[in-house]
Amino acid sequence: MIDLVVCLLLLLGISACVAEVYFVVAYTHSDFGEYPPFFPSFGRMKKVCLSEARKILAESKKVLKIIDLGCGSGSLIIPLAKEFPQHEFYGYDWDVVPFSIASFRARRIKNVQLFCTDYTKIKYDNADVILIFGGKKLFANWGDKLVNGLKDGAIVISEAFAIPQLVPEQEIDTPSYGMPLKVYTYRINKKRLAK
Ligand SMILES: C[S@@+](CC[C@H](N)C(=O)[O-])C[C@H]1O[C@@H](n2cnc3c(N)ncnc32)[C@H](O)[C@@H]1O
Secondary structure (H helix, E strand, C coil): CCHHHHHHHHHHHHHHHHHHHHHHHHHHHHCCCCCCCCCCCCCHHHHHHHHHHHHHHCCCCCCCCCEECCCCCCCCCHHHHCCCCCCCCEEEECCHHHHHHHHCCCCCCCEEEEEEECCHCCCCCCCCCCEECHHHHHHHHHHHHHHHCCCCCCEEECCCCCCCCCCEEEEEEECCCCCEEEEEEEEHHHHHCCC
16 A cells, blocks of 8 residues: 555656656757747636637638647647548647647648748748737747738637737727636738728
């Protein structure tokens, strides 16, 4: 009995060490907080992101391209792709741990493609809907490039962080676990951007 308890404690200790090493590596990889590190979308914020995306996907008669920038373990892209097999879903994440989880979850879903790469280096000018969980520093440094790379009429659903280069269509309060979080939705209007 004591042997079993010791083994369990040892296993717990090893798991905690592995998790700690992973978080340190992920934080370093995120340029010390400039890029959002991995944690799954959560709470009311996740629910609202899903429901906002569902509204757009359900209404459209044409095939839409949905790009999840920082798809993590797939908490948004996987349920949406399952629900809307008529649309095309693309997920990008540079962290191999959540990417592998998402890839495993997506293995039998035909309308999802996932890529383990830096999403600031890709093109998304054909995206109809963008999902993103960014960050203040990220949007300050890369927001212009993100916005200019999108096509007219594209919709952006941003979890937790506003994109300062754009005027939101909606700013939805989504308090989650005591945190005053929000979801922002944007529609790209090239004429307004040009002014
Ligand atoms: C807060 S998490 C989003 C989680 C996702 N919505 C989910 O539910 O699993 C942000 C994700 O963005 C990824 N990420 C941050 N910067 C990135 C970049 N430049 N290129 C690719 N992925 C990035 C992180 O690895 C992390 O998994």
